[in-house]
Amino acid sequence: MSQRNHSFADFPRISAWPVYAGCAWALLYAVLIRFYQAAGGTIGLPGTIHDPDAFRQASYNAGVAITVCAFILLALANPGRRALFPRIPWIGRRRVQRFALLAPTLFFSCILLAHGVAGMLRNVLFLTGSISIDLPLFDTVNLRLFSLWDLLVYELWFLIMGVLSGLAAAHYAQSSGVSPSAIRVGALLYSLVSLLASALLLYAVLA
Template sequence: MVRNVDSSFAIGWKKYARFTKTSEWAAYVGCFWALLYAVFVRFYQAAGGTIGLSAPIVDPTGGIYKASYVVGVIIMLCGFILLGLVKPWGRVVPSWIPWIGGVSVYRGLLLFPTLICSVFLIAHGAAGIITRVLFLTGLISLKMPPAFSGDVDMRVDALWDLFVYQPWFFIMGILSSLSAAYYVQTRGVSLSALRRGTLIFSWITIIVSAIFVAAIVFDFVDKLSFF
């Protein structure tokens, strides 16, 4: 039995390694995915759009709208950074850049921020989906952030989160993590190191997801839905 389990794990690992070695596409899809969210969610809401919001936003100073715009810009930049994982300029600084042109880019410079963001994105999406399902089935309660006012239909808000916002986070996290796995295989990282890194990444993501679920269920922090 143990031998069969080990054999199945080895076969699964080889398939994973082959799949990620050809996952260059994930960076391009991830960049496009980031642009979609930045433009049609963050910039749209920064401009005063209300589709997808179950209640008006109370923001006399305009701070929330400005923050939404800034978040949109950051998301766009993150999408373009994914391209650095598959483009030549993610490995060697372009020659037209003064002083540092032609210098090899340290692989951790792009890899570590991508992995950290991937953990956050997957955990955010997974926790959001789990807690919205629990809420819609009546097992837990959720509260609306104080920035919203008026009559709030929490079920509508939960449905938007469940089918629109949280899946975006989860899918974006998968795309960025696949891009990172592709990147390390093109930067000379051994398969054994990729294997260890993947296991560590998976466990960290599970732990962070559990913390996010607990934070929402037990109200450690305000509902994680602004981003």
């Protein structure tokens, strides 16, 4: 039993699956949601957009940003690499520092989790009739249908993406030699900050 528990605790260190799963999950959302809507797709938009051109541009920008982040996430798969882009002059010769990858990954993982948790709770409260919501993005909209889509697609993606990127950071930390005690303390602080961020974001949304 103790050997099994030890193996489970070390799983992120001996496997890079969260890195590749996170990259695939991000690309899936970028292509099937953001780039699709940027091209004029209307699935998931149960209403009339107030400014379609601005919305399509925003969707395209979001898709590009998510795609870039997806490939940057792959850097966490191999902590032994001395450089991210070894063939690029100047930049490629610089050694990758652990903090330079871990800090932004954990920060955005926290934001993703908070977004997902707060958004899902808001939609549940709306669907149960506890609160009302306003969507200035639309001129006309089926609020209930949009809330269901937001709950089951958008916010679910944020939640899963936050979990995967957090696990990817744990894999990188363990594989790059961060001490187990530091990882435990970091995981505790990360969990507390994520919960606090979720509560603050939910409060801001409901206020």
